[in-house]
Amino acid sequence: MPTKEERISLMERFVRWREEQISDKKFVLFLSFVVGICTAVAALLLKTLIHLIESLLTDRFDVTGANGLYLLYPVVGIFLTMLFIRYVVRDDISHGVTKILYAISQRQGRIKSHNMFSSVVASAITIGFGGSVGAEAPIVLTGSAIGSNLGRVFKLEHRTLMLLVGCGAAGAVAGIFKAPIAGLVFTLEVLMIDLTMGSLLPLLVSCVTATTVSYIATGTEAMFQFNLDNPFAMERIPHVILLGIICGMVSLYFTRAMNSCENMFRRFAARPYVKLLIGGAMLSILIFVFPPLYGEGYDTIHLLLNGKTPEEWDMVMNNSLFYGLGDVLLIYLVLIVLLKVFATSATNGGGGCGGIFAPSLFLGCITGFVWARFSNLMNVGGVEVMEENFALLGMAGLMSGVMHAPLTGIFLIAELTGGYDLFLPLMITSVSAYLTIVVFEPHSIYSRRLAKKGELMTHHKDRTALILMKIEDVVETNFSPLRPDMDLGELVGIISRAKRNIFPVVGGDGVLLGIVQMDDIRNIMFRQELYHRFKVDRLMTLPPARLSVNDPMEVVMRKFDDTNAWNLPVDDGDGKYMGFVSKSKVFSTYRQVLVDMSED
Numbered sequence: 001m002p003t004k005e006e007r008i009s010l011m012e013r014f015v016r017w018r019e020e021q022i023s024d025k026k027f028v029l030f031l032s033f034v035v036g037i038c039t040a041v042a043a044l045l046l047k048t049l050i051h052l053i054e055s056l057l058t059d060r061f062d063v064t065g066a067n068g069l070y071l072l073y074p075v076v077g078i079f080l081t082m083l084f085i086r087y088v089v090r091d092d093i094s095h096g097v098t099k100i101l102y103a104i105s106q107r108q109g110r111i112k113s114h115n116m117f118s119s120v121v122a123s124a125i126t127i128g129f130g131g132s133v134g135a136e137a138p139i140v141l142t143g144s145a146i147g148s149n150l151g152r153v154f155k156l157e158h159r160t161l162m163l164l165v166g167c168g169a170a171g172a173v174a175g176i177f178k179a180p181i182a183g184l185v186f187t188l189e190v191l192m193i194d195l196t197m198g199s200l201l202p203l204l205v206s207c208v209t210a211t212t213v214s215y216i217a218t219g220t221e222a223m224f225q226f227n228l229d230n231p232f233a234m235e236r237i238p239h240v241i242l243l244g245i246i247c248g249m250v251s252l253y254f255t256r257a258m259n260s261c262e263n264m265f266r267r268f269a270a271r272p273y274v275k276l277l278i279g280g281a282m283l284s285i286l287i288f289v290f291p292p293l294y295g296e297g298y299d300t301i302h303l304l305l306n307g308k309t310p311e312e313w314d315m316v317m318n319n320s321l322f323y324g325l326g327d328v329l330l331i332y333l334v335l336i337v338l339l340k341v342f343a344t345s346a347t348n349g350g351g352g353c354g355g356i357f358a359p360s361l362f363l364g365c366i367t368g369f370v371w372a373r374f375s376n377l378m379n380v381g382g383v384e385v386m387e388e389n390f391a392l393l394g395m396a397g398l399m400s401g402v403m404h405a406p407l408t409g410i411f412l413i414a415e416l417t418g419g420y421d422l423f424l425p426l427m428i429t430s431v432s433a434y435l436t437i438v439v440f441e442p443h444s445i446y447s448r449r450l451a452k453k454g455e456l457m458t459h460h461k462d463r464t465a466l467i468l469m470k471i472e473d474v475v476e477t478n479f480s481p482l483r484p485d486m487d488l489g490e491l492v493g494i495i496s497r498a499k500r501n502i503f504p505v506v507g508g509d510g511v512l513l514g515i516v517q518m519d520d521i522r523n524i525m526f527r528q529e530l531y532h533r534f535k536v537d538r539l540m541t542l543p544p545a546r547l548s549v550n551d552p553m554e555v556v557m558r559k560f561d562d563t564n565a566w567n568l569p570v571d572d573g574d575g576k577y578m579g580f581v582s583k584s585k586v587f588s589t590y591r592q593v594l595v596d597m598s599e600d
Contacts, residue, residue, distance in 0.1 A: 015155050028160055031150055032167045032202035036209025039143035039168055040175035043210070044217050046120045046135050046142075047176065053128025054295055063318040070130070070288040070319075074347075075280035077129020081122050082276055082351035089118045094348055097137050097355065097446045100144045100169060100191060110152065111165065115145035122353035130287055130294045132343035136176055137355020143172030163199050166191055167206040175210030177223055179415035182408055183207040189405040190446065224298075226305050226417035230386045232425050239385050240425045243371050244397050244432020250337065250367050251401025251437045255445045257341040258356075265349030272351060279350015286343045290336050291319040293343045297362035304369045304391040305417065313369075313387070330373055333366050356445060360399045361416075368394020392419050396426045397433035404437070404444035406430040471549055471556060474589050475570050477579040481506045482536050484513055488524065489531030491516065491539070502567055504577055505540045512569055512577040514540035547581055548573050556581060 018027060061067045085093060091114065093099075100111070119138035127135055147168030151161040166187045174183030184207050268275045287293050292300040300316055307313040314326040322332055344359045372390035375381070392413060400409035409430040414420050480498045482491065482505045494503070501518040516539050524530050544563035547556055547570045559568060560583050570578045 039171035040213035049124035126352035133354020134358025136357030143168035171206035182412035247397025248436025261345030364398030
């Protein structure tokens with residue numbers, strides 16, 4: 001059996017052979033094919049585990065009344081997930097899509113290797129035991145981690161690494177939903193991978209491959225069966241626009257309530273068992289009263305999309321205290337819309353693992369159904385609308401609003417349900433929802449936190465170039481430091497050997513005290529009678545601004561613009577001097593990044 005050193009040497013030889021024999025473009029296409037297969041297998045495994053756990057726990061429940069085990073299962077699931085993350089993974093694996101955005105923007109596409117399996121295990125336990133979250137964001141993180149680590153094994157440069165991260169995400173969405181176009185659009189719209197010919201083909205290969213694997217394993221049927229019994233009529237367009245606006249407002253409520261709840265749970269970051277107690281208790285009570293909040297909620301979506309009679313829709317209240325009370329169905333569903341965000345927040349905040357894909361689809365389906373039922377009861381506009389059609393449209397509206405991704409909402413719902421005959425109202429609902437929420441929230445629930453820190457990559461080339469640049473890459477250290485107690489004679493000796501005309505004054509503890517510029521002492525530097533009369537601490541001045549190694553490049557450029565300086569000192573974040581950043585170095589690095597981004 002080869003030793004570790006022999007395996008490393010073998011891998012290095014293979015990498016060199018590959019670089020000599022196979023072009024990067026062809027090799028990336030091959031890797032995107034492998035990524036598509038791996039992500040689809042991971043998605044199938046996750047869905048199987050969730051279904052298996054959920055079936056074992058709930059198949060024997062009595063549908064005619066409340067079930068007390070709903071008070072126990074979610075707490076157990078969150079507790080087991082917390083133990084797995086705390087003692088096995090030992091890393092934060094929540095906020096899957098946000099982690100991908102951060103990896104693309106700040107880590108040059110590098111995602112930790114444990115993310116290839118940890119999110120699958122954690123989310124399967126969480127959701128199977130009733131966690132009110134979705135499996136899609138964890139599998140997207142898993143797929144991206146597969147792409148990232150596969151690229152790192154073959155020592156690919158960071159632009160290709162980021163493309164493989166996108167391939168993993170696209171393949172994950174395509175595989176878990178059997179929706180290849182949605183996988184592609186999601187990567188372009190949410191992860192903001194640039195659409196070039198060099199990136200389009202690998203993304204398509206991953207999407208098609210992942211979808212094909214899912215077709216082979218589970219059949220070619222759409223994930224949610226939907227039959228269009230009542231074609232869309234043009235007189236219903238005002239109702240569709242109003243639904244889009246309502247979905248935008250519900251998206252706004254969901255986004256802000258989710259952030260508020262997360263901030264509340266973040267206060268207990270150092271006390272995980274307190275988070276478990278609060279989150280578990282909140283989630284268990286909500287699921288006990290409203291069983292549709294258990295897990296992903298896809299059974300509820302199936303009921304609302306395919307129900308034809310009030311009796312079938314009333315089955316939503318099975319397993320609950322409200323069984324058989326069909327008259328309160330509308331109120332029951334409105335309460336679920338209001339409370340779903342707290343169930344989702346309690347799941348993740350308490351220590352569980354999951355995403356918001358499924359909650360968005362679940363909420364959208366219910367919102368569309370509620371609006372249609374209310375419209376028919378009140379005879380709004382004198383036009384009857386089909387509840388099942390509007391339930392489908394609401395799914396697209398909520399997804400577009402929460403994710404700020406109207407194209408993803410349109411194509412995902414069309415592919416999920418086979419509802420292509422409703423393409424026009426899908427477009428109207430998605431666009432209306434998106435235009436409504438962007439008035440109040442310029443960033444999606446995924447990107448909000450990164451955008452506030454200036455760490456979010458976007459489709460704006462100049463801003464993206466600045467985000468891709470790191471201050472460590474432009475720091476220059478060939479400046480001669482001075483001590484504050486040096487006299488002018490010693491300073492002149494250093495100037496005679498220096499290659500720069502600016503000198504940092506550094507204290508004994510390494511802290512930058514000021515700077516000496518040669519132009520400021522030119523009139524006295526040749527007067528030898530003054531060499532022992534002046535000390536550096538009298539000759540130094542304060543720099544016009546200071547930079548920290550933690551500053552994003554947008555902040556760096558702003559400080560240069562504000563001060564009109566050509567050189568600014570950099571410290572390590574604690575005041576210790578590191579070097580200088582020059583405006584010319586920033587410009588040359590910026591130009592090179594733009595060139596690299598433009599190459600296919």
